[in-house]
Each structure stands twice: as structure tokens, then as C-alpha cells.
Amino acid sequence: MIKKIYSENTIVxxxxxxxxxxxxxxxxxxxxxxxxQIFLKQIVWVIAGxxxxxxxxxxxxxxxxxxSLPLYIFFILLLMAVLVIGYGPAKRWxxxxxxxxxxxxxxxxxxxxxxLAKYFSSKSAEKLPVFLGGIILAGIPAFLILKEPNLGTxxxxxxxxFSLAYIAGAKKKHIFTILLIAVLISPFLWMGxxxxxxxRLVVFLAPWKNPLGMxxxxxxxxxxxxxxxxxxxxxxxxxxxxxSFLPAxxxxxxxxxxxxxxxxxxxxxxxxxxxxxxxxxxKIAFTTQDNFAKLVSSGILILFxxxxxxxxxxASGILPVAGIPLPFVSYGGSSILASFIEISIIYNISxxxxxx
Amino acid sequence: MENRIKFINxxxxxxxxxxxxxxxxxxxxxxxxxxxxxxxxxxRTIQIGIPRGEIFDRNSRVLAKDHxxxxxxxxxxxxKNPQREAKILSPIIGMKDSDLxxxxxxxxxxxxxxxxxxxxISKAEMSKIEEYAYYLPGIYxxxxxxxxxxxxxxxxxxLGYTGEVSQxxxxxxxxxxxxxxxxIGQYGLEEEYNQYLMGKPEGYEVEVNALGxxxxxxxxxxxxxxxxxxxxxxxxxxxxxxxxLKGWKEGAIVAMNPNNGxxxxxxxxxxxxxxxxxxxxxxxxxxxxxxxxxxxxxxFPPASIFKIITATAGLEDGYIGEHDKINCPATIKIGNSIFxxxxxxxxxxxxxxxxxxxxxxxFFAKLGLRIGIKNLLGWAKLFGVGSPTxxxxxxxxxxxxxxxxxxxxxxxxxxxxxxxxxxxxxLQIARELSIVANGGQVWQPYIVKKIVSxxxxxxxxxxxVLQRTVFISNRTLEILxxxxxxxxxxxxxxxxxxxxxxxxxAGKTGTxxxxxxxxxxxxxxxxACFTPVNHPSIVLVVYLDYAPSSWFAAGIAGKILKEYFxxxxxxxxxxxxxxxxxxxxxxxxxxxxxxxTAERIIKRxxxxxxx
Numbered sequence: 004m005i006k007k008i009y010s011e012n013t014i015v016x017x018x019x020x021x022x023x024x025x026x027x028x029x030x031x032x033x034x035x036x037x038x039x040q041i042f043l044k045q046i047v048w049v050i051a052g053x054x055x056x057x058x059x060x061x062x063x064x065x066x067x068x069x070x071s072l073p074l075y076i077f078f079i080l081l082l083m084a085v086l087v088i089g090y091g092p093a094k095r096w097x098x099x100x101x102x103x104x105x106x107x108x109x110x111x112x113x114x115x116x117x118x119l120a121k122y123f124s125s126k127s128a129e130k131l132p133v134f135l136g137g138i139i140l141a142g143i144p145a146f147l148i149l150k151e152p153n154l155g156t157x158x159x160x161x162x163x164x165f166s167l168a169y170i171a172g173a174k175k176k177h178i179f180t181i182l183l184i185a186v187l188i189s190p191f192l193w194m195g196x197x198x199x200x201x202x203r204l205v206v207f208l209a210p211w212k213n214p215l216g217m218x219x220x221x222x223x224x225x226x227x228x229x230x231x232x233x234x235x236x237x238x239x240x241x242x243x244x245x246x247s248f249l250p251a252x253x254x255x256x257x258x259x260x261x262x263x264x265x266x267x268x269x270x271x272x273x274x275x276x277x278x279x280x281x282x283x284x285x286k287i288a289f290t291t292q293d294n295f296a297k298l299v300s301s302g303i304l305i306l307f308x309x310x311x312x313x314x315x316x317x318a319s320g321i322l323p324v325a326g327i328p329l330p331f332v333s334y335g336g337s338s339i340l341a342s343f344i345e346i347s348i349i350y351n352i353s354x355x356x357x358x359x
Numbered sequence: 360m361e362n363r364i365k366f367i368n369x370x371x372x373x374x375x376x377x378x379x380x381x382x383x384x385x386x387x388x389x390x391x392x393x394x395x396x397x398x399x400x401x402x403r404t405i406q407i408g409i410p411r412g413e414i415f416d417r418n419s420r421v422l423a424k425d426h427x428x429x430x431x432x433x434x435x436x437x438x439k440n441p442q443r444e445a446k447i448l449s450p451i452i453g454m455k456d457s458d459l460x461x462x463x464x465x466x467x468x469x470x471x472x473x474x475x476x477x478x479x480i481s482k483a484e485m486s487k488i489e490e491y492a493y494y495l496p497g498i499y500x501x502x503x504x505x506x507x508x509x510x511x512x513x514x515x516x517x518l519g520y521t522g523e524v525s526q527x528x529x530x531x532x533x534x535x536x537x538x539x540x541x542x543i544g545q546y547g548l549e550e551e552y553n554q555y556l557m558g559k560p561e562g563y564e565v566e567v568n569a570l571g572x573x574x575x576x577x578x579x580x581x582x583x584x585x586x587x588x589x590x591x592x593x594x595x596x597x598x599x600x601x602x603x604l605k606g607w608k609e610g611a612i613v614a615m616n617p618n619n620g621x622x623x624x625x626x627x628x629x630x631x632x633x634x635x636x637x638x639x640x641x642x643x644x645x646x647x648x649x650x651x652x653x654x655x656x657x658x659f660p661p662a663s664i665f666k667i668i669t670a671t672a673g674l675e676d677g678y679i680g681e682h683d684k685i686n687c688p689a690t691i692k693i694g695n696s697i698f699x700x701x702x703x704x705x706x707x708x709x710x711x712x713x714x715x716x717x718x719x720x721x722f723f724a725k726l727g728l729r730i731g732i733k734n735l736l737g738w739a740k741l742f743g744v745g746s747p748t749x750x751x752x753x754x755x756x757x758x759x760x761x762x763x764x765x766x767x768x769x770x771x772x773x774x775x776x777x778x779x780x781x782x783x784x785x786l787q788i789a790r791e792l793s794i795v796a797n798g799g800q801v802w803q804p805y806i807v808k809k810i811v812s813x814x815x816x817x818x819x820x821x822x823x824v825l826q827r828t829v830f831i832s833n834r835t836l837e838i839l840x841x842x843x844x845x846x847x848x849x850x851x852x853x854x855x856x857x858x859x860x861x862x863x864x865a866g867k868t869g870t871x872x873x874x875x876x877x878x879x880x881x882x883x884x885x886x887a888c889f890t891p892v893n894h895p896s897i898v899l900v901v902y903l904d905y906a907p908s909s910w911f912a913a914g915i916a917g918k919i920l921k922e923y924f925x926x927x928x929x930x931x932x933x934x935x936x937x938x939x940x941x942x943x944x945x946x947x948x949x950x951x952x953x954x955x956t957a958e959r960i961i962k963r964x965x966x967x968x969x970x
Contacts, residue, residue, distance in 0.1 A: 037440075169363055170360060225385060225393060228382065228385045229389050229392065229394065229397075230390075230394040230397035232386055232390045233390075262382065271382075278372065278375050304371070305367065308374075308375070311375070316381075
């Protein structure tokens with residue numbers, strides 16, 4: 004019993020360790036008013052997230068099972084609304100009231116996991132119709148998000164779907180057949196991509212071709228990381244990020260700030276903390292006996308993993324630039340709040356499974 | 360299910376640990392490579408711009424030239440709080456807070472796109488901005504190329520100005536290698552010859568910002584500057600002409616070589632200041648439109664200057680002989696209306712030599728009736744009325760010539776004296792005078808003599824173009840030149856205020872009404888002349904909007920010609936209107952009407968309370 008409580012709290016403590024590191028990086032990113040404001044705003048978001056966590060951790064996760072369908076429908080409508088009234092460079096933002104804007108797809112990630120968990124926990128994924136039904140369930144929002152256009156998040160959803168279907172017991176044969184079909188029609192998808200999305204993929208393949216154009220972000224982030232070396236340039240002493248050579252260093256490229264200022268040692272320590280954090284979630288996915296809870300925690304595990312992997316992979320140049328935030332670190336209210344909700348659900352599952 | 364979770368979890372652990380390998384590669388193996396890149400170039404490349412071609416006058420004196428300056432630029436992508444930054448910046452650079460907010464609030468998706476906020480900032484501004492740099496993210500000081508116009512306002516309409524290319528222009532000039540933010544010629548010669556002046560955007564100047572404070576040019580790649588223009592314009596005459604308009608709000612002056620159509624000076628007022636163009640680009644204009652080049656785009660009734668054409672038509676087609684006299688009372692009845700001479704005086708029977716210098720309206724009205732409107736308009740067309748001259752400047756107007764089927768005699772009379780629906784640009788008037796000066800040749804006016812590449816190769820050379828020749832007999836030319844000379848030489852001539860001792864000037868005044876006479880609106884005064892009479896080297900047209908009489912235009916022309924041809928006398932002798940009045944008062948005329956005319960002019964000038 005004591006061990007279990009310890010296990011629930013570990014995930015919370017780890018979350019806050021990551022948040023504190025993130026805030027230090029936000030503060031140290033550059034010495035400008037902008038940075039200081041972002042730092043303060045991020046603190047406000049963390050406080051808001053904490054309040055949400057304090058409420059939601061006591062909210063029985065089984066209620067989510069009942070809520071998942073209405074939420075799913077609500078968010079599908081919301082995604083459609085974003086396509087009509089959304090704004091921003093890509094239509095990802097929706098204006099609520101006053102200064103609050105939010106990105107519905109961040110929250111939809113949770114709903115997506117909940118609806119799939121509910122669907123696969125009540126039916127046998129081994130059957131082809133069930134599997135195909137899941138594809139439709141997942142395909143509708145994935146398509147809407149692709150139209151926003153947000154290619155990165157759309158791919159994220161597709162991977163989450165296949166992983167959850169796999170965990171739920173879908174036949175490998177079915178999964179591979181569908182993937183094969185996807186590969187075959189991908190040339191047509193390429194035609195459907197927006198120009199900037201194609202450019203990003205091309206740049207990813209050959210960043211040196213145009214070092215001052217689209218390849219710039221990628222090259223600059225690699226320079227920032229590479230010049231950090233083993234020990235780093237020291238906190239708040241990075242030239243690349245401090246001088247703002249790197250765009251979006253508060254959001255997509257925040258990991259470069261860490262790499263440049265704390266070097267490889269810092270990177271390893273931070274990645275290991277993240278791994279520890281992921282393994283706590285994995286442990287909960289093993290321990291819980293409820294299929295729904297198992298699928299939800301696996302989904303959240305995969306979601307966190309993908310966000311971490313894509314963001315760091317993108318910064319270090321092994322993945323294309325995709326605009327995926329680093330959980331609890333990248334600046335942004337929607338991302339922070341959504342991550343806190345995910346942690347609340349995990350916490351509640353962990354607490355309830357301890358009672359079995 | 361557990362197994363499958365386990366499988367996925369193992370995969371996660373491997374991938375996450377694998378990420379570390381990537382960082383080992385970047386931060387250990389490639390460390391020296393990337394840290395060198397970071398130190399060496401801190402890649403921030405900015406295109407400073409390609410120097411535009413220079414513009415020189417006929418004596419190779421500079422009229423427009425690029426020079427390096429520090430500009431204040433901003434990157435819309437990095438400006439998150441325009442209000443706050445505008446508040447700090449506005450007292451430093453002296454721009455209105457609200458204007459700044461508007462400018463800084465622009466958005467762009469390209470993080471490296473920069474726009475110019477203020478050109479050529481001073482050292483004091485620079486140090487202040489550096490001081491507040493912490494509060495001004497997205498604002499930078501950047502080395503740039505600015506354009507210098509040594510004559511400033513005096514050459515505004517002639518040379519034009521350069522400005523950022525608009526989206527519309529980008530679409531129009533697709534394929535010329537232009538990108539947003541480039542500067543192109545927007546007016547005058549800068550616009551007309553932009554493709555030569557612009558240079559080729561084939562290279563970048565690479566600029567390095569090592570510590571984010573000082574900008575240093577480390578490395579230049581190949582740049583091909585624009586071609587240089589050599590003009591027919593004389594810089595000193597251009598300046599003299601602009602200064603001569605001092606005190607007049609609106610006016611225009613053009614000087615041309617009548618023997619080949621080379622433009623020597625072209626001035627229009629009000630003018631814009633090409634160094635501070637933003638201020639002028641916002642209508643409404645308080646003093647007329649500075650972007651209207653009155654020399655080529657202003658269309659006005661030529662008034663009495665048209666009498667040159669009426670006289671030519673009459674003499675050439677035999678409607679009047681050299682010594683034929685016409686009865687000229689103060690008024691005549693035409694149809695149902697009374698037609699007045701400008702000067703209410705009964706002169707009796709006079710010939711053209713008497714009528715022309717004092718610009719008698721009755722004489723030319725009666726002559727015009729004899730010639731007939733159709734024939735008269737035919738001659739007007741030969742003199743180029745109603746057709747653009749073809750000068751190499753954008754926006755030339757063609758003036759207006761009425762169609763042949765005009766019925767009433769009154770219209771015939773009006774056209775004979777250059778009123779009514781006839782409209783000419785000052786440049787067309789200069790062409791009209793040139794025809795008399797050179798004996799019938801119609802030259803196409805032009806400004807650019809040659810285009811020379813930066814390495815000195817002649818790209819293009821422009822030669823005079825003879826458009827056509829108007830046949831005018833020597834006898835008629837002789838009469839016209841004699842009478843035109845007397846316009847200026849006779850103290851009772853309408854252009855006597857242009858008289859310059861030692862210079863033989865042949866000219867004609869034209870005073871046009873801007874509305875019905877009883878409204879007592881200000882008049883428009885013009886004076887067109889050439890000199891020296893026997894071997895003309897210059898045709899000069901002075902045009903004044905809202906002048907009480909052409910007398911003042913003639914005075915300005917005389918002043919310009921004196922300063923240009925006889926600079927030593929111009930500086931020593933005092934020749935203001937008062938001495939002119941004195942000369943007129945002392946004049947004892949040979950013929951009985953001259954005294955009367957002189958007195959009327961004096962009275963008129965005194966009534967206007969002009970010095």
C-alpha cells in the first residue's frame with residue numbers, strides 16, 4: 004500500500020521537476036522583455052494547470068468512459084468550427100473570450116484516446132469490422148485536423164490509433180494491410196499537401212540546399228545543439244539562442260536552449276528524467292486491471308512519448324519540422340493544460356487500480 | 360494485452376535512448392564543426408540591396424547617387440507588442456505614436472523578413488536605440504543603401520523617387536527578379552528607366568552580427584550595380600529655374616534646346632522632397648499636388664501664346680500681308696456677344712508689327728475669323744497641339760484640341776487667341792516656340808542622352824529625333840521673330856519684364872482666365888521665349904498658376920536667362936519690378952498708343968500691391 008502511494012506521487016513529482024526545468028529554459032532562452040513575459044505567462048499557465056490537476060485527480064476515470072462519446076462529438080463540431088472561424092497562420096486557433104485563445108487539437112488528443120479506449124475495450128479488435136470501425140472513428144478527426152492544416156498532429160493521431168489498435172489486439176495482418184494501402188496512396192496524399200508542408204519535407208531531406216530559406220530553422224537548431232558540446236556554454240550564455248538566431252525557441256525549439264547551454268550532460272539527464280516519467284506511466288498501464296484504464300494509460304504513454312520524440316527529433320534534425328510541443332516545457336497554455344489533464348487521468352487510474 | 364504494451368514500451372525505451380546517440384553525434388563528434396559555424400558566421404545574412412545606377416547631368420555632375428547609411432529596420436515577426444515599442448521609439452525617431460503602431464503591427468510569417476522603418480538615422484538616434492535595445496525586440500540598425508538627390512526638391516518631378524515595390528507592381532513586373540521589400544523607381548526618370556537603373560539581384564552582401572550589437576560587413580559576393588544615366592539636363596540651369604519660382608506656390612518651367620529637343624531643365628512646383636517621400640505620399644496635399652509634373656501633365660489654355668500659330672496661319676495662307684492693317688477698336692460685336700480687347704483701348708487701323716508685341720486681341724480675333732476655324736485648327740495640329748511630344752517621362756498628357764465641326768463664330772474667335780477649349784502642356788508650348796526658333800523642325804523632346812554600364816560601356820545612346828518639318832516661309836519666320844523680339848524689347852510690349860540688356864530674347868506672353876471674367880478669379884500667366892534670336896540655343900517656358908498677369912512669368916524668364924547667360928551682370932544689377940516701372944514711366948513712346956498701354960500696365964501692377 005505504501006509503495007502504491009509512492010508510485011502515484013512519483014509521477015506528480017516528476018511532472019514538476021520537468022516543469023521547473025522548462026521554466027528555467029524559458030527564462031534563460033534570451034535576455035529580452037519578450038522572454039520575461041513569456042516566462043511569467045508560463046508560470047500562470049502552470050498554476051492554472053495545477054488547479055485543474057487538484058480537481059481532476061479525484062474525478063473517477065470511469066466517468067471519462069461515459070463522457071468520451073459526447074466529448075468526441077463536441078470536439079468534432081469544434082474542429083469543424085475551427086475550419087470555418089479559426090485563425091492564425093494555419094487555422095489552428097480559436098478565440099474564446101478576452102485574451103484567451105486555444106488550440107482545440109491539443110485537448111482533442113485526450114478525447115481521441117478516451118474514445119478509442121472506450122471503443123476497443125468494449126469490442127474485440129481482432130475482428131476486422133471492429134478494426135475498420137476504429138479507422139472510421141479515428142479517421143474523421145484526423146482528416147479534419149489535416150485540413151486545418153496540421154500535418155504533424157494528424158500523423159500523431161494516426162500513430163496513436165494504430166498503437167492502440169495493436170494493444171487492443173488487432174491482428175498484425177490487418178494493421179499491415181492497412182499500412183500498405185496507406186503507403187500505396189501516399190503519392191496522392193503528397194499532391195494534397197500544402198506547399199509549405201511539402202517544402203518542410205524537402206528541407207528535412209536536404210537542409211543545406213537553401214541555408215537561408217526553409218533550411219534555416221533546421222540548420223540553426225543543429226548549430227545551437229552542436230555548439231553546446233559536452234558541458235554546454237553555461238546557463239544564459241548561449242550565443243545562438245540568446246541572439247535569437249533561432250526562431251520559435253520558446254516553443255518548437257526549446258530543446259535547443261537546453262542543448263546549447265547545458266551540453267550533452269544536460270541532454271542526457273533531461274532525457275533520462277523524461278524516460279523515468281514515461282516508465283511511471285507504463286508501469287500504471289501494466290498494473291491496472293481494467294481494459295479501459297489500460298488502453299487510456301497506454302494511449303497517454305504513447306502520446307507523451309510521441310510528443311517528446313517528435314519535438315526532440317525535430318530539433319536535432321532527424322525528423323521534419325512539425326510544430327509539436329515538448330510536454331510541460333514548450334511555452335503554450337493549451338499544451339500545458341492538456342498535459343495536466345492527462346496526468347490527472349493517469350493519477351486517478353493509478354489511485355483506483357491500487358484499490359484492486 | 361500486457362505483452363503488446365510491453366512490446367511498445369520496449370520500443371519507447373530504445374527510441375528514447377537512441378535519441379541520446381543523436382546528441383552524442385551532434386555535440387561530441389560534430390562539436391568543432393558546429394561550434395565553428397556558431398562562432399564564425401552566426402549566420403545572419405541580410406541583403407543590403409544592390410546599388411542603383413547613378414544619374415548625371417550633361418556635364419557629368421551628379422543628380423542622383425546611392426550612398427551607404429544606417430537604417431532602422433524591423434522584423435514584423437519578432438515584434439510582439441507594437442504599442443509598447445512605438446511608445447519608446449516615437450520620441451527617439453520623431454514619428455507619431457499612432458503611425459508607428461500602425462507600421463509595427465504588420466504581420467508576416469517569414470521570421471527574417473525586414474522592413475525599413477526609417478532611412479538614414481543619425482548617430483544620436485542610433486545610440487539612443489542601442490540604449491533601449493533591451494525593450495525593443497525586433498528593431499535593428501542595419502547598414503543600407505539610400506539614395507541622394509543633391510538638388511532635392513528642385514529635381515523632384517524630373518528624377519522622381521524610389522520606393523518599395525508594391526504587390527501590384529510585383530505582379531506586373533513578374534520575371535524581373537523582384538521580391539517584396541525591393542526598392543524600385545516610382546516616378547519620373549527613376550520609374551521610366553528603372554530596368555536600367557535597378558541593377559541585377561545576383562548577389563548578396565553577407566553581414567555578420569557577432570554579438571548582436573555591431574554590424575560589420577565581412578564578405579561580399581558579386582553584385583551588379585545598375586547602369587548610369589547621363590542626361591541632357593543642365594544641373595545649374597535646373598537649380599536656377601527652381602530658385603526663380605521662389606515665392607510662387609504653383610508653377611512650371613521647362614528649358615529645351617530648340618535645335619534637337621534636348622531638355623535642359625524641367626521644374627514643377629509644388630515639389631516633393633525625395634529624401635522624405637513618406638510625408639508627401641499622404642493626401643490631401645495642402646498646396647496642390649506635388650506628384651503632378653505640370654510641365655508634362657498640366658494642361659492649360661495657351662492664351663495669347665497661341666497667337667503665334669494664328670499669325671503663322673494668316674501670313675502663310677495669305678489672309679494678311681506684312682503691312683496689311685486691321686481696324687482694332689476696344690470692343691467688337693461677334694454674333695450676339697461683345698468681345699473685348701484685354702486692354703480697353705481703341706487703336707484704330709494697325710498692322711501685325713504693332714498688334715503682336717502688345718498682344719491685341721481684336722486684331723487676332725478678326726484674323727482668326729478670316730482664316731476660319733478648320734484651317735486654324737489644321738495649323739494648330741501642325742504645331743503639335745493635341746498630341747503628346749513623346750518625351751521619355753511617364754505620365755505625359757496630350758493637351759486638347761477641339762474637333763473641326765465647331766459652329767459659332769465666338770468659338771473661332773476664342774481659339775484664335777488661345778482661349779476656349781484649347782489646352783496645352785508647357786512642354787507643348789516649348790515645342791511650339793522651338794518650331795519658330797529653328798524654322799519649322801519638330802524635334803522629339805528627350806532627357807536621357809546615354810545609358811552607361813558601371814564598367815563604362817555605352818549601353819544605349821539616344822540621338823535627336825526629327826518628328827516632322829512644318830513648312831513656314833522665311834518671310835513669315837522673319838516677321839514672327841521680329842515681332843516676338845519686340846514683345847520683349849518694346850517697353851510697351853507685354854513681355855518687357857523679360858528684357859535683359861545684352862540678350863536678344865524673342866518671346867510671347869499668355870494670360871489665361873481661370874473662369875468667367877466677372878468672378879475676378881486669379882489668372883494664369885505664362886511666358887514662352889527663345890534666345891538668342893538669330894541662333895537660338897534655348898527655348899524657355901515659364902508657367903505660373905494663380906498669377907495676376909503673365910508679366911510676372913516674363914520677369915522670371917528674364918531673370919533665369921540673365922543668370923544663365925550673363926551670370927556676372929545678374930549678380931550686380933538690380934532689376935526688380937520697381938525699376939521696370941520706372942523705365943516704363945520714363946518711356947516716351949513714338950506711337951500714340953504705347954504710352955497709354957504702358958500706363959495701364961503700371962496701374963495694374965500698382966493695384967495688385969506688388970513690389
